[in-house]
Amino acid sequence: MGAVTVSGLKINYRVVGSGEPLILLHGGFGFDSRSWSPQFDALGDEFNLVAWDAPGSGGSDDPPESFSMDDYADTLAGFVKAIGLPRPHVLGLSFGGALALALYGRHSSLPRSLILAGAYAGWAGSLPADEVQRRVQMISEDITQPPEDWLPKYLPGMLTESAPREMAEQTLALMSGIHPRASLTMLRAMANADLRGILPDIDIPTLVLHGDLDARSPLAVGKELHRRIPASQLVVLPGVGHLSNMEAADAFNAEVRTFLRALD
Template identity: 30%
Template sequence: MKVTANGLQIEVDDTGGEGRPVILLIMGLGMQLVAWPTAFVRQLADAGFRVIRHDNRDIGLSQGFDHAGTGNIVWETIRHRLGLKVRSAYTLQDMAIDSLGVLDALGIEKAHIVGASMGGMIAQRIAAFAPQRTTSLVSIMSSSGARGLPGPRREVTTMLMRRPASRDEAALVAHSIRLLRLIQSPAYPQTDEELAERLTFGLRRAYHPAGLLRQMLAIGADDERPRILQGIRSPTLVLHGDADALVPIACGEDTARRIPGSQFVSIPGMGHDLPPEVCNILANHIAPFAQAADAADTRPS
């Protein structure tokens, strides 16, 4: 369903029913809400939560920003490496306000804010500037964005710079599978058939590569987040795979160090994806953490 959030049309999926504590799931760079697997959502709902997913702006079925152009990603990357300000059509702060707008549209006062990768960065911003809306924060396979942290492995960066052979469905799926093979969880590999089924479903739902580029620039422009993380006071759990080839585990460790009182959990054999086994592990960490935060939040002060 569509809701109006921060003045934009945002696509939302709502699972679990009113009257329950809410978990807001925020997905990563270029990824649609369906990248949160249905079984993962159901596991959290079965644990007693109302689970909200949404397509971030410029991706999936949410409102796009094609009128803003894509900018020059190569030049902006150079600017970032030189320590200059990256120019972007919008910011991660804008996307954080979108997410809060989703809660507003659904009449939700507070939520557990859970984000993966870029979604973790957005979730961090929500917890930093809207603590009254944040029952707890869970940052998954994400980063503080601090300069000096390790980046993707060289072969991953090379693959990210390559373009698909064409824009027909088979070529796009094959290209994405090659990337996923580089960043997958080595302890929990998926077959090409499993990956192709999921990728094909996403492509047929929506395909918007220009939005991915604009979101990438928004990440590069977000240079204040390392400083503001120290102001987060909501209960925080940082989850990161020890085999992440896209966002190395040092990035998650740095995030946890910067947020006072946060908990850090390293997940053996997890990369930068969400296969069923990893989703089960994540849910088994998130559900009890959120339940404990709910209990503390209702306790008399």
């Protein structure tokens, strides 16, 4: 575990393996660098995996309440510079996928490639306005309560019913580390982000990786990302929900490895 300071914020991160650098960007809802354990275990033999705790997640400092998606992207760029990574590949899941797109939009020379898993072009850029409003209202109300009272109802949106019970329990344990105030900041950033204008200009290799049973970011969202990003690849993981890196770790890791190997 390491830590650096970027724009006055302490950012925690984990590093595993050696080889081509691959930045891992977790989702919201209390997730942090620990959610990439299935990738640490499998991909460290070939890649230098660096997973951060985004501002307001895990062991990192909470950002100002005014933080936007652009601010998260600029902090990420500062983080990459602070740890001295040469032009990394960038893999983002859910919120992390939107963040990867925002990073490209503001710092296009930084990522070597993009892997967008269960991603959005921001909620405003991928979901109907009424659905965005529904999510914001529901989460804003729930987050004021003890995590154990409301987090379990979001689990079906993360994993399918066929996910092992132990995996569901581990996922809830991860989510229970949520920073309530900072998660509202992340929620607003995600809800307001519309990154569709970036998509046609992406000229680096891009893999869109999506579970066909994803209830949080429906497959139609992934297909639209693929349609708008020139020369992107779309891989659909059958029978898999939103947290594809956990629920189908072997298939997920194999697709990531195949994609990155092909770039060499």
